[in-house]
Amino acid sequence: MSAFEIIGGILLIVMAVLIIGMVLMQDSKGNGAAALGGAQSNPFTKNRAKTLDALLTKYTKVIGIAFLVLSLVVWVVGIYF
Secondary structure, eight states, X not given: OOHHHHHHHHHHHHHHHXXXXXXXXXXXXXXXXXXXXXXXXXXXXXXXXXXXXXXXXXXXXXXXXXXXXXXXXXXXXHHHO
16 A cells, blocks of 8 residues: 555545535425424524535535545556556
């Protein structure tokens, strides 16, 4: 194992933990059981939640793509170098 593979593996683990954390912080798309109980949303925090969720979604996609690219780079370096 080269130093690049070790560093790449550590970066992959860090990115995987970040992806998991960001997905868990995102708001669910459905109302679920809250709709059954008659829960009402606060109109003042509704837009703030949407912007935060949009930001988390964007960062999740970016880190997911970076994770895929880094995985392929570490794999190619491991095989050919």
